[in-house]
Amino acid sequence: MQILTLVLILLASLFFIGVINQTKSFVSGRKSPNPWQPLKDWWRLARKSSIYSRDTSFIFQIAPTISFASILCAILVIPFDNHKGLLSFEGDFVFFAYILATGKFFLILGALDTGSSFEGMGANREALYSLLVEPALFILLGSLAMVTDHSSFYDIFTAMHFNTSVSFLIGGLSAYVLVQVAMIENSRLPIDDPKTHLELTMVHEVMVLDHSGFDLAMLQYANALKFSMYGMLIFNFLHNIELWLPFKILMYFGVQYVFAVLIGLLESFRARAAMQRNPEVIFVLTAMSILIFFGALILMNKFSI
């Protein structure tokens, strides 16, 4: 049953972007596109061959594949409730964070490889925001490892029990930080705007401007995959009851659906932050992770107020 996580994440990734688009259309009073439209787009792109600029090297060509593979690898360490992922070892959350970073590193290299001033700008921004978001993620995961005294995702999640008010606070805050980290990692509002057509304001979108065909399909599908990966993490935070497996699976899809709707709603009723304010937005997440850290210290009676 170790393959279960991978299958569930792959299934959720198929409808995730469609649900976000549907939500955004619904709340702005527009007719929504077919929820399966992203699937059709990926399929259309996947059948096309890629075109490479003469000015690019092999880095540009392997970047999308490495980026996609890194996300698949990261998914392997994530458990589904009490079912282990395909991989599980001590310290696998560090592996999780850095295998994703490796993918991003190659994507950034690929963008720089084109020599375009736009892509250079986008790569610069993406590197900065990834750098800034790292402390938030690590303080969060580190705090959880400290509370549960384990360092693999599977052990952390199975050992986590919500019983005191402080632990509920930690669970809530962690879910919030994870939602926000997912928004940033997937280049959504308020850091980035996936719908913009203006290169000068783009972060992630401008980095993939020169990719085409199968490569582009991979990069676009990778976004959906990343989203459902974070959805799975959030689900793992919220579970705490031993349920019959089909119910649990149903609950999982419910969580993914609500997560997608939530992202659609978060994006609909606000403007994007100014680019120069983005670091401040991300620092707030780090601050919240520090709150989680102190909450964890209180839980363990190592720190009293």
Add this chain to the structure above:
Amino acid sequence: MDTRISPNASFHTDAVKLTLLQSSGAVPLEAIPVLDYADFYDLLVERLANPECHCLTYYGFPWRNEIRCLACIADDTHHTVEVYAYALPKSDNLRLEAISEKIPAMHIFERELAENFGIDFFGHPWLKPVRLAWNRSDLSQTLRNYPFYAIDSESLHEVGVGPIHAGVIEPGHFRFICNGEEILHLEIQLGYQHRGVEHLFVQHKKLTQRTVLAESIAGDTAVGHTWAFAQVMEALMHLQPDETTELNRTLALELERMAIHTGDMSALFVDVAYQLGSAVLGVLRTPLINFFQQWCGNRFAKGLVRVGYSPYPLQPALAEQLDKMLIAYKARYLQMMEHALSLPSVQARFEKNGEVSLAQMQTIGAVGMAARMAGLARDIRISHPFGNFRQSPIATHLKEGGDVWARAHLRHDEILTSMQYLRDHLPKLQPAVQNIPTSYPALPAEHFALALTEGWRGEICHCAVTDQHGEIAHYKVKDPSMHNWLALALACRNLDISDFPVNNKSFNLSYCGFDL
């Protein structure tokens, strides 16, 4: 039309006859005294030093064996337009002292003269090509060897945007010199859409052809430009359109202003990724634009303005329909805008973004919205009233701050004022019939005519000169964008490069109106 002896003793020549016009008018070309360039220079520098005066247009055209140059100065205090002229021999090495040195706002006109006739204005900061017109004097100047401004530095980088726009609107090239994310300098290069509009006015002799041409100068300002053209023709033909025609044109101009401003507000929200605002205002723009379809058969009000008459006079029944639509619009519009403009995330993006000062706008001679958002009162509807604005004036709005916030708020205020003006005047419409003139009088020989209107972007100025046979010998169009593109470049100084698109949209200047 009226000529008078200048009362101003400080003018150089003893008795310079000033040619004065209202918002539109025609005079025999010989009534405009041809000055020496030295006198012309002194007069212009003196007049333009007055903040109440600004240059509407300054251009040259071949006249007999010489180049005749005309400058039209608007005097906002006396509600007049003064016309000055000088003549140059056709020669290869013309050198004149640049007025731009003292009055920077003249830079664009002198660049245009230099491009078209090869005049070397010494003292001009930079005589680079304006639009690379096909009939420019030096054909070796091309887009390929365009003299871009460059800063030689290891730590700076250049970002070139365009000429193909990401949203495939109109082409223009923007070159940024950046220090990281900060723009140090923005250079805007246009001309990709040069169609030779001014030449086509001369080439096509039929009035309908010319009217359709005027409608196509800038597709989003069809009423503004066509009305200016109609006024030029009417001034030359001594036609006085009846009150219904004037009222119809005025209402169309204000409805156009409302529709475009609403669409622009929607686009501003798109650029800061505020989805709800952009979706709602996009929806609200549609009935405004579509009303023109019912009124005249074209969503962009093409066909609504014709020389001397109103082909589709707005009937009371349709006017009532418009009134109802405006009531419905107002409720939804205010609900959305009150929410949107008080939203912290929107405020954070608009406020202090792309600031320009009143002094800067005064210096570069900004007109229309670009002037009013920085506190510079320039509105032809007030200073040189035309159409129905003569009988019933409209309120104009001034903003301070000169940032995206001021530009958004100015649009907001103008939408509400135009709506009120429309609603006040719709009940005054009487059932009317098409009053098509059977024939038009011939144009008088050797006349100069000028007309001004205030389109939604700002002041539009059209000028025509007829030859000895009464044919149009030269036609000149000036879109407000001619003055205002520099305002965008100034707004972008020391701005974050990611804030450029929202600034560009907040000015929303015309590419084709500039390129002609």
